[in-house]
Amino acid sequence: MTNEGFFSQVYGITKQIPFGRVTSYGAIARYLGTPRSARMVGWALNASHLDDSIPAHRVVNRKGLLSGKHHFKGSNLMQQLLENENVRVENNVIVNFDKLFWDPNIELKMQ
């Protein structure tokens, strides 16, 4: 059987994102070995919509912009979830994104 596919891999990492932390699509894609497939990560998360266990709200683009907020149920649900984790969000952009940034290539690989 073919691998679970790109999606399951993205799910696995996204689920491992710690509380109050955020990461970017490129970081996940790079961890999968395809730094060029950042768009696929977004696509995968799109399918992750079917899974509530996937904190997709912790995944944003490289600028820390809630690019996927428009895809959530509520228009401001994504921001609400982030603020619920002590993550400050202003103008759809995560504040202190560089501090809250959680890189799987480091956190997962290093440990």
Place this chain on the structure above:
DNA sequence: AGTATGACAGTCA
């Protein structure tokens, strides 16, 4: 098999 789409990233100005 080819075209179109997509929650992006990198580079240049």
Place this chain on the structure above:
DNA sequence: CTGACTGCCATAC
């Protein structure tokens, strides 16, 4: 930092 253009990969039709 922001805006515009290009590149790249995987899925769907």
